[in-house]
Amino acid sequence: MTNEVNLSRELDAPRELVWEAFSNGAHVAKWIAPEQFRAECSVELRPGGRFDVRMIGMGMDHTARGLVREVVHLERIVWAFGFDDIPGREIVTTVTFAARGAKTALTVRQVFPAWESLTPAEQALMGPRMNGAPIGWGQSLDHLAALVKR
Amino acid sequence: MTDLDATFAALADPTRRAIVARLARGEATVGELAEPFDMSLPAISKHLRVLERAGLITRGREAQTRPCKLSPKPLDEAIAWIEKHKATWEGRLDRLDAYVQKLKESRK
Known part of the structure; x- marks a missing residue:
């Protein structure tokens, strides 16, 4: 699978505290926005609960509406978000x-829809908005980059 | 369409990705590029025009062969765009780390 981002990090805090930082909107708002936002x-x-993130800054005001899919207390949170004008395509x-x-x-x-599975119209909407998302062709690009650098 | 959109659109097709991969090994003529594909020369030429418009390849002016050459700049831009998303989450985790340290301090 290449249409995804994988990251891991060890935080110097007990799990209950890290979980708390995800547990409500006031907490999440403290760390989810990039600089200048x-x-x-x-x-x-x-x-079925909400996971809405509204980002305000640099002349933009954009809301990503998400839905919580799965919660295993202290272990795991899965949420999905999409765009109103690209129905059925979730991240x-x-x-x-x-x-x-x-x-x-x-x-x-973070898993994105495979780029090839999107219609050209969806690609045109999704592309500029994804803020650097490695979509379906991620591996191909890596592969090409390696070839080009050789 | 921005340059980046054109790059992504051009690379969204497997034949065109294969052509780019082939050109990464050195320049080639349309005939040479068509060889591995079960596709007519006009069909290959159409793919080459998309790649050329996206600035991914340049084509020689000499004679009829007009050899194709890879132009790596748009590819580099596309890769940089991909890296940006990872950086978004890296930054988020940095801020999360700082925030949980603050929470930890406040609970002492």
Whole structure:
């Protein structure tokens, strides 16, 4: 699978505290927005709950409406978000939490629709908006980049 | 369409990706590029025009062969765009880390 981003990080805080930082919109808003942006978030950690992130800054005001798919307390949160004008094409984010003594190992996995599966109209809408998303051709590009650099 | 959109659209097709991969090994004529595909020369030429418009390849002016050559700049831009998304989450985790440290301090 190449249409996804995978990251892991060990945080020097107990798992309960890291979980808390995801547990409501006020907490999430403190860390989810990039520099020069502020966020307003509405997060309900239960299946079917909201995971809305409104980003305001640099002359933009954009809301990504998400829906929580799965919650395993202290272990895992899965949510999906899409765009109003591209129905049925979702970006699914999974965050896992694992206790490592007094620390927490966090993983983030974000899966995008395969680029080739989108219609040209959807590609035109999705492309500029994805903020650097590695879509279906990610591996091909890596492969090509390696060839080009040779 | 931005340059980046044109690059993504051009690379969204497997034949065109294969052509780009072939050209990464060195320049080639349309005939040479068509060889591995079960496709007519006009069909290959059409793909080459899309790649040329996106700035991914350039074509020689000499004679009839007009050899194709890879132009890596748009590809580099597309890769940089992909890297940006990963950087978004990296930044987020940095801020999350700082925020949980603050929470930790406040609970002491």
